[in-house]
Amino acid sequence: MNDKISNLSELLAVAGDRTVAVVRGITDEQLAAATPCGEYDVDALVGHLLQVVENFQELARKRDADFGTAPERLTGEWRDRFAAETVRLVAAWAAPDAEEGMSGAMGLPARTVGAMALGDLTVHGWDLARATGQPYEPDAAVVAAVGAEFAALAPMARSMGVFGEPVAVAEGAGPFAELLGLTGRDPRWTRPETSSSTAAAGT
Template sequence: MSEKNDIKISAPDGIKISALLKSAADHALPVVRDIGDEQLGAPTPCAEYDVHALLDHLFQVVVNFQALAAKRDADFGAAPEHLTGEWRERFAAETARLVDAWDAPGADEGTSGAMGLPARTVGSMVLGDLTVHAWDLARATGQPYEPDAALVGLLTAEFGSLAPTARKMGVFGEPVPVAPDAAPFDVLLALTGRDPGWVPPHRPQD
């Protein structure tokens, strides 16, 4: 995961990564399914990615983290072209495989692949990607999106402690100021360096 705003977190012990991923997937998949082919060239909150490139990146993450769940290595080099044929249904199928992979006995335990990180931390990376990149795609394509409140709270708590290190590593951008009464998900997005009010240049503010 090389993209600037990708996420490193560690889910708390006692909560299965697979259960958290199922919640994230349930909210992300409707966004992916409703992206029109004519929207693939649209800009996203990740400045280096348009919708097409971000979908390819997220596809790669979803597939590769299945291997990491099984303690196999994964290649995070250039993302191959995934958006061919019935790619929306293939994305849904690969996401279901991701949930199953992290539900397998031992997936949450030990270390994962060449990354040499605790398996729960590795599983939580893809949880963060699926949650926040779904917002990127939704905002880029004019769709509603709101992840589960409990998941937002979990991610925000993790980001609060990890954000300074993540910024030094280039994983997060600089925090974006938000109002004291900002919605919890806006606070989470701002911690990653995203502007919660971002809209594509061709669309007016909501």
């Protein structure tokens, strides 16, 4: 993993706090709204992100995780549940041996797997914010760390359908716009009711 990730759990906490704030700001009326992840509406994307924060806790403990099931539809106090599971994710990656060795069925270094969780929190936080009209400003250190890691993972991620085809961004658009483009997102995406833009491919 890039040296800029010096304390993964601290960066997860920073990214988690910002995405939790977005999730708490989602109204029930917005759950059917489209997102920059073309295959997910807001409800499904929050459900997917819940799977992410739960499964990456297991990966931190070097256990198997199942990403093969469709995300559950949101019920009950899902905002509180997401916040609580994000706290557990941070704690799991703060364990002394979490970043050591290999983790996951793909046999990736544990620190790379942790960076994938960090990237999902950050990019999907933007997805949800953009879909629901909320502000989202990622932490610069998080963006630097995720961008370096995702650049190396991009070919594999595209072959697996995790990333869409890269989207060109304007010169000087900044590191976060470049990260979004790398994952197949158009940083200019806006909600369909306010723009004719279409969702970018990828998750």
